[in-house]
Amino acid sequence: MKLLVIEDDRTVGQYVKRGLLEAGFQVDLVVDGAEGLRVASEGHYDVVVLDLRLPTLEGREVLRTLRDRGNPVPVLVLTAQDTVDFKVQALRMGADDYVTKPFALEELLARVEALGRRPKAITPPVLRVADLVLDTGSREVRRGGSSIELTPKEYAVLEYLMRHPGRVMPRTLITEYAWDYHFDPGTNIVDVVITRLRKKIDHGRAPKLIHTVRGVGYVVKA
Amino acid sequence: METIRGRLTAWYATALALALTGFVVALYLSQRHASYQELDRRIASEADLTAGILAGVSRAGGAVVQRDPAGRPELVSELTATLEAVPDFLMITDSLGQVLFASSRTQLIFEQFEQLRRLILEAGGRRTEGTVQVIAGGPTFRYVVRPFGDVVPVGGAVLAGARLESVELGLRPLLSTFLLTLPLGILAAYVLGWWLAFRAVEPVDRITTEVREITDGRSLHRRLPVPLVKDEVGRLADTLNQMLNRLERSFGALRRFTADASHELKTPLTVLRTGVERAITTPRLPQEALAPLEEALQEINRMTELVDTLLTLARADEGTAPLHREAVDLKKLVEETRETGELLAEEAGVTMSVAAPASPVVVAVDASRIRQLVLNLLTNAVKYTPSGGRVTLWLEQEDGAVKLGVSDTGIGIAAGDLPHIFDRFWRADSARTRTSERPGAGLGLAICKWIAEAHGGTIEVQSRSGRGTTFTVTLPAASVAHPTVIDSSR
Numbered sequence: 236m237k238l239l240v241i242e243d244d245r246t247v248g249q250y251v252k253r254g255l256l257e258a259g260f261q262v263d264l265v266v267d268g269a270e271g272l273r274v275a276s277e278g279h280y281d282v283v284v285l286d287l288r289l290p291t292l293e294g295r296e297v298l299r300t301l302r303d304r305g306n307p308v309p310v311l312v313l314t315a316q317d318t319v320d321f322k323v324q325a326l327r328m329g330a331d332d333y334v335t336k337p338f339a340l341e342e343l344l345a346r347v348e349a350l351g352r353r354p355k356a357i358t359p360p361v362l363r364v365a366d367l368v369l370d371t372g373s374r375e376v377r378r379g380g381s382s383i384e385l386t387p388k389e390y391a392v393l394e395y396l397m398r399h400p401g402r403v404m405p406r407t408l409i410t411e412y413a414w415d416y417h418f419d420p421g422t423n424i425v426d427v428v429i430t431r432l433r434k435k436i437d438h439g440r441a442p443k444l445i446h447t448v449r450g451v452g453y454v455v456k457a
Numbered sequence: 458m459e460t461i462r463g464r465l466t467a468w469y470a471t472a473l474a475l476a477l478t479g480f481v482v483a484l485y486l487s488q489r490h491a492s493y494q495e496l497d498r499r500i501a502s503e504a505d506l507t508a509g510i511l512a513g514v515s516r517a518g519g520a521v522v523q524r525d526p527a528g529r530p531e532l533v534s535e536l537t538a539t540l541e542a543v544p545d546f547l548m549i550t551d552s553l554g555q556v557l558f559a560s561s562r563t564q565l566i567f568e569q570f571e572q573l574r575r576l577i578l579e580a581g582g583r584r585t586e587g588t589v590q591v592i593a594g595g596p597t598f599r600y601v602v603r604p605f606g607d608v609v610p611v612g613g614a615v616l617a618g619a620r621l622e623s624v625e626l627g628l629r630p631l632l633s634t635f636l637l638t639l640p641l642g643i644l645a646a647y648v649l650g651w652w653l654a655f656r657a658v659e660p661v662d663r664i665t666t667e668v669r670e671i672t673d674g675r676s677l678h679r680r681l682p683v684p685l686v687k688d689e690v691g692r693l694a695d696t697l698n699q700m701l702n703r704l705e706r707s708f709g710a711l712r713r714f715t716a717d718a719s720h721e722l723k724t725p726l727t728v729l730r731t732g733v734e735r736a737i738t739t740p741r742l743p744q745e746a747l748a749p750l751e752e753a754l755q756e757i758n759r760m761t762e763l764v765d766t767l768l769t770l771a772r773a774d775e776g777t778a779p780l781h782r783e784a785v786d787l788k789k790l791v792e793e794t795r796e797t798g799e800l801l802a803e804e805a806g807v808t809m810s811v812a813a814p815a816s817p818v819v820v821a822v823d824a825s826r827i828r829q830l831v832l833n834l835l836t837n838a839v840k841y842t843p844s845g846g847r848v849t850l851w852l853e854q855e856d857g858a859v860k861l862g863v864s865d866t867g868i869g870i871a872a873g874d875l876p877h878i879f880d881r882f883w884r885a886d887s888a889r890t891r892t893s894e895r896p897g898a899g900l901g902l903a904i905c906k907w908i909a910e911a912h913g914g915t916i917e918v919q920s921r922s923g924r925g926t927t928f929t930v931t932l933p934a935a936s937v938a939h940p941t942v943i944d945s946s947r
Contacts (some may be wrong), residue, residue, distance in 0.1 A: 244724050250731035288720055304635050337727035337761055377925055388796050405737050405751040416510040424800040450748035
């Protein structure tokens with residue numbers, strides 16, 4: 236899948252580009268509005284990631300011109316403005332979705348994937364770690380054949396950890412995934428969810444699958 | 458009505474009424490005084506004239522006195538006829554006090570007659586004058602006595618008198634004119650005062666109306682019309698306009714700041730965030746490297762929250778923080794936040810419960826803002842409730858209002874702190890904050906207050922130190938009737 240990132244801040248642009256490359260996308264980066272409009276009009280991109288504040292040509296002008304020319308390419312807007320009316324305005328101008336700065340890479344990837352209608356095969360619907368199975372379609376969780384009932388937050392935390400098996404996931408990223416990206420509970424309620432998950436998944440079973448990495452977060456591995 | 462116009466009218470009317478009354482009273486009194494002097498002059502000249510006539514007749518050798526059939530002395534008939542023509546009362550006595558003549562036109566009872574005769578005797582040949590009331594409640598007489606002893610053989614004196622009632626009677630038309638015109642004058646003064654006050658205050662009223670229409674950042678460009686004449690009102694309008702200029706400038710600066718700050722603060726945060734995030738998700742990174750990165754990520758998130766909240770409050774001050782209202786079932790929203798509340802409570806060793814009505818409670822609100830409000834209140838309640846306590850999230854529907862609140866059995870808020878808890882950056886003394894926890898920025902309740910008020914509602918707090926705290930958010934339920942999507946700002 237081919238993406239175009241139009242972002243004037245080179246550091247942000249580079250990070251976004253690298254993050255997207257690592258997720259398996261082809262990425263072109265442009266740092267200027269007029270240039271971005273030219274490239275977006277000529278190249279055939281699956282998704283355009285557009286910063287709204289750009290030199291030479293404002294992001295919203297790029298968007299409007301693209302739409303005026305009948306270009307239907309899905310556009311994901313990056314904005315520092317978090318007000319709802321601004322978002323509504325961006326959507327009315329023809330954006331397909333938006334991400335508010337500063338954004339979690341996970342969130343950006345999820346939205347880019349959704350816009351690009353990436354085939355589901357890349358993220359398998361059923362996640363497995365040892366004998367723990369999580370079906371993202373039916374939201375069912377089983378271990379060793381027996382079904383496990385999870386609350387919405389328990390499910391979200393487990394799903395996030397199982398999407399990255401063997402990798403240490405920081406508490407902050409887990410919280411962001413399971414809750415709103417802008418909810419700071421002030422305490423580590425992820426720890427409470429993990430305690431509950433352990434009772435349901437690891438209690439009386441071997442091997443233990445949920446491991447604590449002190450001061451950082453958690454990892455699911457066999 | 459307590460208005461300047463009312464007071465001006467009252468003052469003006471009172472002043473004018475007092476002046477008018479004083480003038481009328483003075484006029485009446487001086488008129489009365491003049492009338493009395495006139496009366497005195499008249500009777501004095503009548504007495505002098507009579508004495509003169511008697512002296513003239515006597516000097517010419519004519520008879521002055523004759524005897525009546527009973528042998529008593531009386532004035533000669535010719536003189537009697539002449540003196541009867543005098544309009545006031547005349548009485549003439551001889552040197553012995555015998556009455557030679559008394560005007561028959563003035564009807565006198567015996568006591569009055571005798572009293573007047575005594576007055577002549579008491580004068581004893583001197584010129585006197587005075588006022589006498591013979592019997593209580595009877596008529597009062599003004600009189601003069603003029604002796605003529607040396608020129609008329611019989612001697613004696615003339616008394617001329619008149620009833621004072623005649624003066625009062627003569628003044629009566631004047632009095633009734635005054636009594637009629639005075640209330641009319643006062644009424645006119647009141648009406649005139651009202652009109653004058655209206656003229657004086659009306660420009661101020663106009664300015665008030667126009668200033669009132671300038672409600673927030675969007676109407677600040679408006680200016681008051683300045684009258685050509687630089688009177689007090691003109692200067693007031695000028696001053697207000699200058700103030701509006703300054704306000705508009707500072708609002709403009711704030712608007713530019715909020716827009717710039719969004720960008721200037723958030724772009725570096727984005728750089729930090731994406732950098733740390735990439736580093737932290739690098740596979741096989743040692744734990745010693747991971748822990749500080751996780752801490753950095755947490756701090757970046759706190760910073761982001763703080764920037765968001767500050768910008769929201771800045772926009773709220775300016776009147777441009779928007780709400781995206783749509784029909785929301787608050788019961789469902791409460792149920793959705795239940796698990797987060799339970800998790801927060803469990804971490805703090807607190808029991809959490811939810812009390813909501815059985816049926817949906819649909820109102821037109823900004824769901825994400827209300828969720829933020831509920832989570833803020835829950836986080837706050839759990840934070841200040843010691844282990845073993847209880848936190849309740851409740852929702853009630855009343856006539857015309859929806860009440861949403863969080864109650865706890867926590868440490869409560871000192872009475873002296875209550876008025877300040879919704880202030881920005883306000884923080885109770887350290888005793889309130891658990892030492893194990895990082896204090897928040899002190900903006901949580903300030904943003905709660907804004908959210909409640911932006912929805913046309915209120916937020917209230919009841920608390921007893923050591924017994925617990927209840928925050929109650931009241932939202933108008935009128936919006937239930939229109940569960941369509943409404944874009945509105947405050």
